[in-house]
Amino acid sequence: MIYIHAIGIHNTIPDNQLPDLKCELKALSGKVYRRIDHFIQLAIIGAHKAVGELNLSPQTAIYMTSGQGDIMVFDRVRRQRYFQKMLSKPVDFVNLSSNAAGFYVASHLGLKGKNLFLLHHHFPVQVTLLAAQNALNLRQQKAILVGGVDEWIPKPELAKKLLGVDEATVLGEGSNWLLLKAEAEAALATFALEPGTLDKIELQRLLLSVEAGTFLAFGSRFPAAEVADIMLINKGCKRYHFEASCAYYETLPLYVLNRFLGQEQGRLLHLDVSKGRYMVMRVDNNT
Amino acid sequence: MITILGGELLCSLGDASERFDALRTGKPKIGTINVNVGGAKATYPYYHIDETPRKSDPSIVDSYLDRVVNGLLEKLKFKPASLTNVGVFLGSSSIDYSLAWPIEEDVDDDFVARCKRERVGGGKYLESLMQRFGFTGPSLTFNTACTSSANALMSAASMLAGNIIDYALVLGLELYSPTTLEGFAMMQLLSPDAICPFDKNRNGIVLGEAVSAVLLSREEIMASPWRYLGGKSSCETYSVTSADPSGAGVAQVMREALEDSGTVSEAIIAVKAHGTASNLNDLAEMCGMEQVFKVLPPYLSLKPYLGHTLGGCGVAELLLMMESVDAGFIPASLNCKTLDSKFSQAPIGNLMSVTSGHIMLNYFGFGGNNTSFIIEKTAP
CATH class of the missing domain: 3.40.47.10 (Thiolase/Chalcone synthase)
Structure with a gap:
């Protein structure tokens, strides 16, 4: 950890x-x-x-x-x-x-x-x-x-x-x-990163183990339909909205983590995708 | 324990047998290059891989990277598919090649309309190489100036030690770039005649090209007589373009590399110095070595053989050291005719017979980057 x-x-x-x-x-x-x-x-x-x-x-x-x-x-x-x-x-x-x-x-x-x-x-x-x-x-x-x-x-x-x-x-x-x-x-806060890229099935498996109340943030390249599907399946999770506060740049995920830690209390999973591969970061400032 | 399984190198010295001859005889091939410095044309010595024109076209870079990776895999009898859980690491001071092409093409108003909507950037070369070879593990591109591929290698070793990957393919890349060449000429850092590390009359660097690949693993996955024992990388903020000439920063990174690798200074049989032949950097390096070693080990610079290959020199010079020791020797350090009077000991003047032992490799660069690591070849 x-x-x-x-x-x-x-x-x-x-x-x-x-x-x-x-x-x-x-x-x-x-x-x-x-x-x-x-x-x-x-x-x-x-x-x-x-x-x-x-x-x-x-x-x-x-x-x-x-x-x-x-x-x-x-x-x-x-x-x-x-x-x-x-x-x-x-x-x-x-x-x-x-x-x-x-x-x-x-x-x-x-x-x-x-x-x-x-x-x-x-x-x-x-x-x-x-x-x-x-x-x-x-x-x-x-x-x-x-x-x-x-x-x-x-x-x-x-x-x-x-x-x-x-x-x-x-x-x-x-x-x-x-x-x-x-x-x-x-x-x-604590920080953890899944060490490799995941395919869609591995991502779904990981999301099944996520505790209720966890915030989910999505990278800029995530298709809207896929975001909607994930939120529908993971009803116990809350969407973390940051999009209105920023414009696009490639290191935006660091902004998202930092903004969450500055404004919210809880667990955040940041999901990003490129060419069908996913990477997942987790921060938690609950304790 | 991190093992070094082998490597492949493209540089001005030619193929493996030509490299062996040049290192043994101390007679490298050196070409020339024309440089336009503020409207004045000048000719400088230069170490070319070959005579292929170097347009700013990313596919040229891809073709050299493919040659070294294919050559390495053939040499080690690996098929790309059998290289599972491999991480790929690239070090270059010129990762912006991929941007050069679209920006150089931007000569007319229609360019924006013609330009493809396709991401370019410093990670592009590795991305396309991973696709061509079907590698799926983590990848990272490093730009830390002249320490780029040395830092790539050290991070690769770290990922192996952390069991994140089982193999690490580390690439060093430096090809002709007019911007780089003219930048060094403008800063009056290029020698007009020859690269003479540690010589009293040294007058600057001579640039060269190198594209190289080395494969690392862990002992339990694949053993090798060559091992990476440890190293350190640090940043000294004395100046963005040179190390502290007192040698303090350079000495510190060498001490930490010895400590990290669990090696006592007396065990080092030779030091591969960075040895650029620039006045201040040779001074800093020599002062640093004298602070770390009670008795200075034999040391050499490989840059008179292949030129200063900038971000590519980390892997390229590692491979030349390994090839030499595998052939039973460490080459002479060329072109030091009159030792700088500030230095206590001359570099290796004649071939040194070596078949095993601990070797320190040093690399220093712009941006205050200092890197030092230790390798070992175990006795048969």
């Missing part, structure tokens, strides 16, 4: 304009940062909201994930090279490697532990949490700060195509973090 000790939410629905995060970052952290871009600002803000006021062990690891990483700097560098025929700035070249964001988060929080930037095509949040859960269970790490960061891209029409979502989808941005430890003392 592993435990959630802190949560931080930064979640916005931009109104066709990239949010200016400079002032927010300065107000939050009291520091002025140079050589960082929007993606890195976003990462620091979310991490600071989770643990900025805590006295973390310097050995705390950072496992950060994202759907597309620092895509705006990537786009800028490519455009400068191919269309404007000019050299990109050294700072942009360094920040191209999305793990630069992890460096600045570590620097901001005074951390020296393992610092990973991880990606997965379907389940970036769940597989990152799987790696963290395993490292904590093996006592390879004592504490891991897990973050999901996705920035809003100013060309929404193109962005939606590259994200593979339909035109009606509203895009958002977020930086949501949680602090995981193997120790229970002073924890906010």
Whole structure:
């Protein structure tokens, strides 16, 4: 069993304009940062909201994930090279490697532990949490700060195509973090993740064992009809609605967990699906 | 105990017998590449896998990944279907290749209309590889700059230790990228002539390509004379582009790797240094080694053989070390003609006869990433 000790939410629905995060970052952290871009600002803000006021062990690891990483700097560098025929700035070249964001988060929080930037095509949040859960269970790490960061891209029409979502989808941005430890003392909640992907029958079997009163949250890719079927079969469960409070980004599941823990009391099962395979996360702040 | 079952490597050194010759004789093949730096054309040494044009087309990357995975499975006499409960891990500093194509195509107003509604992103290469080979276990793509595939390997070992998977296929990927090459040239980090790790006159890195695959398991599933004993990864925040030249951060990760692997420093028979030949990184690495070892073990850099393969070097250099020791030697560290006077001991100057023992492998990268792990080849 592993435990959630802190949560931080930064979640916005931009109104066709990239949010200016400079002032927010300065107000939050009291520091002025140079050589960082929007993606890195976003990462620091979310991490600071989770643990900025805590006295973390310097050995705390950072496992950060994202759907597309620092895509705006990537786009800028490519455009400068191919269309404007000019050299990109050294700072942009360094920040191209999305793990630069992890460096600045570590620097901001005074951390020296393992610092990973991880990606997965379907389940970036769940597989990152799987790696963290395993490292904590093996006592390879004592504490891991897990973050999901996705920035809003100013060309929404193109962005939606590259994200593979339909035109009606509203895009958002977020930086949501949680602090995981193997120790229970002073924890906010327990966390557990089914270690593999499930097929539909395995998911149904798992849902049969769910206690009455459990909240169910569904990932953005869940077909509405399937959600309705699951809720019909599992009448003792309550649907956890979060959809009106956010727009689409790929690390949204971290927002959902954190929002639940900030607002509700109880057990939550977060179900997500991609290409007929399911992943299930469970948080519980009852005890 | 985590076992290393074997690997497959594509790099500038050629096939296995050509690699053996180059490592034994100390005569690698080196090519050149033209780079446009702010309108000025420059030619730099470069280690190409082959002469195939490298357009920003994801299918080119897929084809190299398929070659190493097929080659590895053939070598180990595995069929993909027989490799059950396998996790797949990829490390690369250039995972954005999949985005390069659509963004480079975005040259006219019709592009958005033409663009397919299909998700691209850093996890795409593994996703399509998993589909082609029918693997269904967990997968993760790592971008931690030059430590990417070393971190992928360490996380794979962790998943094996946690019994989440029974096999781990770990891939290292680094192919030519004009953005990367020009970025390093712009930062004046490229050597105009040769890569000379630990030499007094070292003047920068030489980039190269490598695509590699290694298969890990646990002792009770499949034994091997090669074992992964443990390692550590950390982040030092001295600078986003270099390690602390005092060697403090580098020394710390090496000490922790020894502790994690249950190895005393005296048991290390050789250190595969990161050895990029950049002024500050070689200094940090040497200072770090001198703090960890009372008597410095023989050490070498493999980068004069295959270039700095960035995120791919974790697996590629591991495989070159294993191939060398399997052939009974550790290769000489090339191009250190005059040792930097700040260093106490020169790298390995001549072939060293080795058939077994504990070896430390070090990797350091942008973003403050320091990684060190220990492998062992057991005596026959």
